[in-house]
Amino acid sequence: MRTRPNINCLSTQQLHDLREALAGLYALPASDPQGFANLAGFHGGPPTSYCRHGAPGFFTWHRAYLMAFENALRAIRCDVVLPYWDWSSGSSTGVPAACRDATYVNRAGATVANPLYAGPARTGGMTSRRSDIDTTPYDDLASQAQTALGAADFVSFQNQVNAVHGGVHVRTGGDMSNVPEAAFDPIFYLHHANVDRLWAQWQSSHPAALPSGEATWALAPFNRAFSTQWQVGSDVESTVGMGYRYRRWCLWLPPIRLWETIVVTLPPEMRRGTTSARLVVDGSAPMSRSAEIRVFIGDPEADDRTRTIGNPAFAGTIALFAGHADPGPTKPVAPGHSGDGSDHCRECERLGHTHDHDRHVHQPLSGAEEQHTRERIDLELELAPAVGRVASESDELTLRLVAVDVDGRPLKDLPVGEVRLETD
Numbered sequence: 001m002r003t004r005p006n007i008n009c010l011s012t013q014q015l016h017d018l019r020e021a022l023a024g025l026y027a028l029p030a031s032d033p034q035g036f037a038n039l040a041g042f043h044g045g046p047p048t049s050y051c052r053h054g055a056p057g058f059f060t061w062h063r064a065y066l067m068a069f070e071n072a073l074r075a076i077r078c079d080v081v082l083p084y085w086d087w088s089s090g091s092s093t094g095v096p097a098a099c100r101d102a103t104y105v106n107r108a109g110a111t112v113a114n115p116l117y118a119g120p121a122r123t124g125g126m127t128s129r130r131s132d133i134d135t136t137p138y139d140d141l142a143s144q145a146q147t148a149l150g151a152a153d154f155v156s157f158q159n160q161v162n163a164v165h166g167g168v169h170v171r172t173g174g175d176m177s178n179v180p181e182a183a184f185d186p187i188f189y190l191h192h193a194n195v196d197r198l199w200a201q202w203q204s205s206h207p208a209a210l211p212s213g214e215a216t217w218a219l220a221p222f223n224r225a226f227s228t229q230w231q232v233g234s235d236v237e238s239t240v241g242m243g244y245r246y247r248r249w250c251l252w253l254p255p256i257r258l259w260e261t262i263v264v265t266l267p268p269e270m271r272r273g274t275t276s277a278r279l280v281v282d283g284s285a286p287m288s289r290s291a292e293i294r295v296f297i298g299d300p301e302a303d304d305r306t307r308t309i310g311n312p313a314f315a316g317t318i319a320l321f322a323g324h325a326d327p328g329p330t331k332p333v334a335p336g337h338s339g340d341g342s343d344h345c346r347e348c349e350r351l352g353h354t355h356d357h358d359r360h361v362h363q364p365l366s367g368a369e370e371q372h373t374r375e376r377i378d379l380e381l382e383l384a385p386a387v388g389r390v391a392s393e394s395d396e397l398t399l400r401l402v403a404v405d406v407d408g409r410p411l412k413d414l415p416v417g418e419v420r421l422e423t424d
């Protein structure tokens, strides 16, 4: 199952993957059906403007479109999952941080064009947005989207979201504000992933089947697998049936917070311990010796001498094996670890998705490829059992990460790159 995250929750490595995949799409020739020019042209042409901005078909067509685009990204970087731009909650201003700067520092340390800032425009050059985009408020659209989620029937819900979605297009300005150009700005796909997420969220509380006019609506030019038939609305009704879902929540913990007590406000269902709450540590930082991070929930004073066995506050350990930054047979082991570089394409294979490794070496990114497979080590610890044990009426939980070496001695300066909390 692919889980589409909020773009603000991508680790540095995941952001590199996404940017490299986009740059790879941009670099493919216009004649390549999987290239950016062709895919972006599906929306507003050329070759044909297929998109649906009315009913039926607004939600369903764009869901099929995003899947085709995500698959094209994964043909270049098979770990990539399309992230979403959440303009529909809180008081958001501007586009996501990762999309704001014209350049970024790549894996090799070079300053290069940021593929999330602009794409190759339909009529040449690069796409643009309104000049004051970074300070443009979207809060009114966020509250309008929240109102839309209260709609009781599909038609009204879709029409309300469609209206707000258009507001995001127009307010972002530049290429995004015109249908023929919109999909050439890469923010388009993050924007529509949020539209799709809102639909998925509404579906979870309104499980009735699609209206018949929606269920049979043909979604050209997206064909069914191994078929010359177009997909229809009912083919894309379930995101889980299509092999993906949206991550609901995440929180970054700055690495400086090792050995400090962190007070976290968890969403209610995570607080009750009834749904997954995973702590994810980027375990790829080069280290000279092995270490473990012990995680305590509800014990703000925990230290290296706090007992672990039989202690309800002890959530588990994330072990970091020194030396695993080198390629080789050594694999990190942690409870529920999510895989490492050597099997990073397993998920793609499980889904029957063909990905073309030869393309990697044809990208102007080949130097990063070796690092790509070497650096991807995310170690996960499921916190739900411990959260359930210490559940309280309070909104807040304390979390304490205690780093110790192999002899159990405290390590105050463990070079852990990034730590985050997330749920599906």
Ligand SMILES: [Cu+2]
Pocket (backbone or CB within 6 Å): 165, 169, 182, 192
């Ligand atoms: Cu749109």
